[in-house]
Amino acid sequence: LGGVAASASSAAADAKPKAAAADDDDDVDLFGSDDEGGDEEYKKMIAEKTAKVLERQAGYQNKDKSSIVLDIKPWDDETDLAAMEAAVRALFPGGLEGSGLAWGASKLAPVAFGVKKLQILLTIYDDKISSDDLEEAITGLEDYVQSVDIASWTKV
Secondary structure (H helix, E strand, O other): OHHHHHHHHHHHHHHHHHHHHHHHHHHOOOOOOOOOOHHHHHHHHHHHHHHHHHHHHHHOOOOOEEEEEEEEEEOOOOOOHHHHHHHHHOOOOOHHHHOOEEEEEEEEEEEEOOEEEEEEEEEEEOOOOOHHHHHHHHHOOOOOEEEEEEEEEEEO
């Protein structure tokens, strides 16, 4: 009987130091944060780094360009290809800085039965104009254009 009481009292004595040790752990900051002004220095450092990043990003503009060759097919062999080319080039005036598109060289290539297609080179800023917008605008010239195909697309 005395052995049971002794082991119970020693277990109670062991529990008190463990509880005291748990209280001591609350005072230990394992991640090194300081409540004595360290937060202000940290906030200042973060604000400075954020300002630098925003300053750098303000000067950045997406200059990703693509060089595209379009095949523009007329309705028939009687379509005025010079007028079709002039109408296509008039769609996006202003060059790369204005509309995001600059027209390049063009040539007439035979398709079949005397019908020729207009092959035209253009350069676009990828963030200013999409190929869908371009194709939709060109096919909107219903008097001249039957269809538009992308012959080649190269990232510059």
